[in-house]
Amino acid sequence: METPMYLGIDLGTSGVKAVLVDDAQALVAQATAPLEASRPHPLWSEQDPADWWSATQGAVGQLRAAHPEAMRAVRGVGLSGQMHGATLLDRADRVLRPAILWNDGRSGAECAELERRVPDLRALTGNRAMPGFTAPKLLWVAAHEPEIFAATAKVLLPKDYLRLRMTGDHASDLSDSAGTLWLDVGQRAWSPAVLAATGLTEAHMPRLHEGSQPTGALRAEVAAEWGVPPGVPVAAGAGDNAAGAVGVGVVAPGSAFLSLGTSGVIFVSGERFAPNPERGVHAFCHALPGRWHQMSVMLSAASCLTFAAHLTGATDEAALLRDAEGHSGDLGALVFLPYLSGERTPHNDPHAKGVFFGLTHDTGRGALARAVLEGVAFAFADGLEVLEEAGGRVERLLVIGGGARSALWGRILTSALGRPLDYPAGGEVGPAFGAARLARLAVTGEDPAAVCRPLEVRRTVEPDAGLAASMAGRRRLFRRLYADLKAAFREADDA
Structure with missing residues (x-):
């Protein structure tokens, strides 16, 4: 009997990484495909979502070429990705403009306006309005590109655009969605008040899931192209930092990691919503039920x-x-x-x-x-x-x-x-490994504590x-x- 495999895909800023992890949680293979950001104006940072999909196809294609048998044994797919990006789609799911990324700083004035419109924003979201977050970006689009805003039917985070291409579903997870400023983080639900303050409703948002829940299955044509079985479920997944935490086993309250990547993060897992917005601390949902986390970024x-x-x-x-x-x-x-x-x-x-x-x-x-x-x-x-x-x-x-x-x-x-x-041994794999763990949980329904074990310290x-x-x-x-x-x-x- 073949060993089950789990495919983890991480959409980063500088590239897409895909990993294959077996039932014993051993890393079988990994592949990457590069990405570049565009900075057409001072403070701007953008990417074309079509490039995300091309890079994903490239990374997964490398895995299929090198490990066709392992790909045929894939039982679940998990996603992680760069947070906060605004991917705007029309009613036919066509991309309306380049995605505005997490490190884009154009919406400083809109942050002040959002806090004026929603006086209890920090209490609801656990965070200050910062230009990197998604909601201020939509206020900027409404002010500077009103025709784009009027045509926007859905707003997706970067990894969730990949999900759309993979499954046809508008879905997201709570850890990534907590970084939009549209989520009531304590209640783990969209906030109608904050959405209304940006001229949006829940109809513009994807459905919410815990990171370890399935959100749909691979489209038949995608499964065939990737060389995986038809109907493979896709887990909700996580924002890159929460996925990294799942990957290294930072899920118990008080456990922490430091991520030294393109950006820098200190992430602390907790069992309650504990914001400190006045000092720029992020308080988000974790990728697992009943868990939250704090981050400095x-x-x-x-x-x-x-x-x-x-x-x-x-x-x-x-x-x-x-x-x-x-x-x-x-x-x-x-x-x-x-x-x-x-x-x-x-x-x-x-x-x-x-x-x-x-x-x-x-x-x-x-x-x-x-x-x-x-x-x-x-x-x-x-x-x-x-x-x-x-x-x-x-x-x-x-x-x-x-x-x-x-x-x-x-x-x-x-x-x-x-x-x-x-x-830790294998810590450099990071969010992609966590995405594979979430894929496994979505398929097997195991106890997360049993799967999301801390990695061995090297x-x-x-x-x-x-x-x-x-x-x-x-x-x-x-x-x-x-x-x-x-x-x-x-x-x-x-x-």
Whole structure:
């Protein structure tokens, strides 16, 4: 008898990842296909949903070509994806404009307007209105592209557009939908009041499901193209961070992870709705029933290393990391602010900018790289601080994401945070693995605690007191610089 397989698909900002996971939760295969974002104007960030589907077809096609027998054994499909994106469809499910992404900052004025229209917005949604969220984007479209807004029949999140192409269903899960600002997060239901404030109704929204529930089955033509059995169910899935938590087993209350990907996240699982919106903390539903989570989110994390590699002419990020490792001198007052796309936690400031401060004639590429690693670590430390204001102390964190491969960055992070960092085996697979776990739950109905077990910890990095002491002055300078430059950031955008 063939071993059942589960297909997890993660729609990221820079690419689509597809994984095959067997019944023993072993990773059988993985494949990726790249994506690029478009920035046609300052603060804008967009993608064509057709590119998402093409990349998904490409990644799954790679799996079929390399593992046709395993694909024939697929019993369920799970989805995860970048959160907050606004995919606008007409009555025939045609895409009306490029999707507005999570790191788009154009709707700052609309955030203020939404909070004016819904005075209890933060109590309902557990979050401040931020430009990254979906609801303010629709207010922007209504004001600046009224003909598009008038033609909008459905608003889907990015991964849910893939679901539509896969199954024909307008459906979503609660973890991803909590990031729209249209969800009453405590009640796990759409808020008619917030929808009405943006000129929408529940008819514009997809049906809501828990992440481990099935939402439909693959269309016959998609199943045939992918080489999987007909009628395979598709789980509701999760937003990328909740899916990452399911994948590494951060589902028990108080457990936490740090994701060092394009963006940076500290995620803490809980059994109650515990918002702290005044400090830019996100309080969302988890991907499993009866669970919520809090997140601090920085918009640019590992992407800062990519930026610095391009800026300094390094061959790639790995080469730049080698330069950082080779730098043994004192950084002095060299500080990097990682706000290349604005910032969420704790500043909620779409105008914030990236800054190198303290440059001299002696500053080399290795020092710049080291400053980038420290700047991202300091921003994570700011996020952890505000998370702990609303909840208990986070004792340790699992580390996932592409940046987790850097041992130097791990030492800097753990020393800036003052917490041990656990590196799990297979943690780099992240949300796609969690999506596969949700696919399994949708098929088998097993106890989530039995399936969503923590991954085995491969190594632990403990804080280095000496390194922490050497960074302490730059951490203080880091925090002061943002405060000193905040008004200038806004003036620069208004000029």
